[in-house]
Amino acid sequence: MDTITSPAASRSHAWQFFRSGGFDQVRIDSADDLRHLDSLDQKLWAVLACPVQGLEFDERTLALLDGRGEGRVLAADVLAAVRWACRVLRDPQLLFGPGDTVPLAALQESDADGATLLRTAREVLQAHGRPDAAEVALPDVLDAPGMFSPDRLNGDGVVTPALAADADTAAAITLVGDTLGTVADRSGEPGIDRALLDRFITDAAAVSAWRAQTRDDPAILALGEGTAQAVAAVEAVRAKVEDYYTRCRLAAFDARAAGALNAGDETWAALAVQGELSDAHEQVAALPLAAVTPQSQLPLSRALNPAWEDRVAALRRDAVEPLLGPREVLTRADWETLTARLDAWLAWQTGRPDTPVADVAPDVLQSFAEADMAGRIGALIEADEASGAIADRLQALERLLRYRQHLTTLLRNFINLADFYAPGGRAIFQAGTLYLDQRSCDLCLRVNDLGRHATLAPLSGTYLVYCQCTRQGEEPVTIVAAMTGGGADDMMVVGRNGLFYDRAGRDWSASVVRIVTNPISVREAFWSPYKRIARWVGEQMQKFATAQNKKVEDKASAALTEVGSQSLKPVPPPAAAPAKPASPGRPAGTTAAPAAPRPAPAAVAAPAAAAAPQGGFDIAKYAGIFAAVGLALGALGTAVATLLTAFLRLPLWEMPLVIFGLMLLVSGPSMLLAWLKLRRRNLGPLLDANGWAVNIRARINLPFGATLTRVASLPPGSRRSLVDPYADKPGLLRQWGPWIAVAVVAAAVALWKAGWIG
Secondary structure (H helix, E strand, C coil): CCCCCCHHHHCCCCCCEEEECCEEEECCCCHHHHHCHHHCCHHHCCEEEEECCCCCCCHHHHHHHCCCCCCEEEHHHHHHHHHHHHHHECCHHHHHCCCCEEEHHHECCCCHHHHHHHHHHHHHHHHCCCCCCCEEEHHHHHCCCCCCCCCCCCCCCCECHHHCCCHHHHHHHHHHHHHHCCEECCCCCEEECHHHHHHHHHHHHHHHHHHHHHHHCHHHHCCHHHHHHHHHHHHHHHHHHHHHHHHHHHHHHCCCHHHHHCCCHHHHHHHHCCCCCCCCCHHHHCCCCECCCCCCEEECCCCECHHHHHHHHHHHHHHHHHHHCCCCEEEHHHHHHHHHHHHHHHHHHHCCCCCHHHHCCHHHHHHHHHCCHHHHHHHHHHHHHHCCHHHHHHHHHHHHHHHHHHHHHHHCCCCCCHHHHCCCCCCCCCCEEEECCCEEECCEEEECCHHHHHHHHHHHCCEEEEEEEECCCCCCEEEEEEECCCCCCCCCCCCCEEEEEECCCCEEEEEEEEEECCCCCHHHHHHHHHHHHHHHHHHHHHHHHHHHHHHHHHHHHHHHHHHHHHHHCCCCCCCCCCCCCCCCCCCCCCCCCCCCCCCCCHHHHHHHHHHHHHHCCCHHHHHHHHHHHHHHHHHHHHHHHHHHHHHHCCCCCCHHHHHHHHHHHHHHHHHHHHHHHHHCCECHHHHHCCCCEECCCCECCHHHHHHHEEECCCCCCCCCCCCCCCCCCCCHHHHHHHHHHHHHHHHHHHHHHHCCCC
């Protein structure tokens, strides 16, 4: 399919362009634009492909456009749709006008497709009882009575019993549907298609071949129609009879085993205390089938376990007597003969085809084959498939009516992005509005694969917030919102909740699950260095306060521990001073004057002197610290004084320039980096991550970004009261701080003017 013509053909039509989003976009406003769309160089298209899911657009229209069934609408699909619409309409300008109906007079009768659409539209209106109507609408096509009735060929390849010409064929269609299931006809009635018919034919052949084995091997039906009943009687007691004969063989092997193999006294005693007994009691059924004897003869009419009497009677009636003749007892040899004659039927049953057709009566299958019902139904299916014109014609009319409503909208989001850049407009990829952190974000996109999207989307240079949105009764959805206004100080990755409104106005609970950080505005970048400095100072102050608090706690804990340990030591009693003899010449009873203290020896005085600083303030230790701190403060004060002196010597008109220069020095790099990133902010990666093929660099500059994210502001004309009864009480510094600062600056200027400074 050719999509691009020669440059000469492109010049045959005067295209008009408008500039928005930083690039030139072609205008699609007239029927001539549609007719010459083939000649427009696809390098000038905004988009080359878009997905058919996750858009705020009619999904049926996208499915009709996706002719290849790839799940994407390609540029070739758009061109084919435009080309077809221009051919079947007299004036394609109808696609740009308001309304959702197509006047019959607008269809191009000279075109084969246009004439077919006109005939189909008249049939639809006739079915609705409005043959004189001048226009047709989409609901008329979607619900056309009689157009798809069950007794009418409709081209879907499904036939219903009502479609059959005779009762036998209708019964055969019902048989196939009841046996293998049905599929819905376009009329809504159950029917069968070719796949079900072929499966029934194949399974019926397998069942017939399996049943034919009974004719080739008479041993399979040893009792004819009664063989199955005889086998059922044998299988009902097979395990119990085998158990009985095994016990008898053991009793014949050792006579001492007979007593143990029959029920013992303990068993009967346990049964005696069970209360009311019956044949259904499980302990009764667990007893041997009959008394165990070395003769291995099973009685068939008496002395049997009551729980098994009925089943043994059925064995005797349905299997033993028909195959072996009248018997009162059944020996082990008789049992082996009996089972051998019935094992052929069991082996035949294991080959039974696993299909519901095996449950159909043999005479019914035979009648189906003899009447060639497979051929009749197959011919009916072929006739229905061959008459698909009505279905195809209705689908073509539906296609035209959907193009009438939605094709130009798609072009405004494919050939150009007019809907996205239009003031107050919304593109088909915008899923709704997210309210979060006192702002509303209009650029919200649905996200199918969060991991893949978050890998590619950061290339857009946009601050992105991914949210999981939930609503009762709905499947959760994931969206990504572009933050193009406000700040990002209070954003959190997990736990931050917001509210999302979809395009239908329904509200969803939104929870932030991932954030991709990028600059939001130059203003935010201007203040970011100061915020980082303030944050760093706050963190350092908090760390310092925490460390000091820990030191105080550690010292207090150590002091309390030392005091406690000292208080627990026993205090020795003071030693009694030895009585000194009275000095000669001193009367008894008088006290001698205390002798002068002797100097301590060097060995004793040294440790005491060394231990003295531990309990007191070491001036020598802290003198160096205080000196260093003093020098640092002095140097800092000198530097500040020098800078302040130099600043005060400047002319008054230069002082604001210096302040501005300092602020620019601090904030300039951050602002420059943000500005460079904001210039690269691009819509393309956001859409490409969702499966689009964006062909241009759709910028989201600052003015346009301000329209996509709106920050909370008071409505015009609002009245605001500044009185807050719960406002923080102003402290001394907060109350007088500005005045003190003004006074200090004024004093400094006055002192400088007086010559005291400088």
